[in-house]
Amino acid sequence: MNTPLPALAWPLGLAGLLPFLGGLAATWLWPSWGGHALAAYGAAILSFLGAVHWGLALAAPDVTPRARLIGGVIPSLVAWLALLLPLPVGLTILALGLLGLACVETLAASRGLLPRSYMPLRWLLTGIATVTLISSCLLYTSDAADEGLGV
Numbered sequence: 001m002n003t004p005l006p007a008l009a010w011p012l013g014l015a016g017l018l019p020f021l022g023g024l025a026a027t028w029l030w031p032s033w034g035g036h037a038l039a040a041y042g043a044a045i046l047s048f049l050g051a052v053h054w055g056l057a058l059a060a061p062d063v064t065p066r067a068r069l070i071g072g073v074i075p076s077l078v079a080w081l082a083l084l085l086p087l088p089v090g091l092t093i094l095a096l097g098l099l100g101l102a103c104v105e106t107l108a109a110s111r112g113l114l115p116r117s118y119m120p121l122r123w124l125l126t127g128i129a130t131v132t133l134i135s136s137c138l139l140y141t142s143d144a145a146d147e148g149l150g151v
Helices: 009-015 018-029 031-059 065-084 087-110 118-146
Strands: none
Touching (some): 009 118, 018 031, 031 087, 031 118, 065 087, 087 118
16 A cells, blocks of 8 residues: 555644653653553553554455454553553553554555555654653652552
């Protein structure tokens, strides 16, 4: 697939990083609230990325629909699980989920199942989102240790 991205994809994708950056800043100021807010947004984004594959399956039902439909649900389930676990574990799972899905999408793009033009944006957004999730996890864990709360 060699379809160009719509013109709004880059600015909207970058705007979608604002809650990640805000959540990281909030974690620095209010560790528990900020960390949970960031986890909620990270879970929403991971679910959203799974929905991309449902959209592709519905748009081209003759091209691996079963794998795309099943693969499109897994990110939502991982995101939900991450929200049920202790915050540091959940933030880590969300970061790994974003990275893992980006790896799967890179493979799919190499096989022509995703537009190659999507991948530079996807990796930039994933990299920044992952750094904020892991940084928030470290801030939260450090704050909890400082206060003797455990994690």
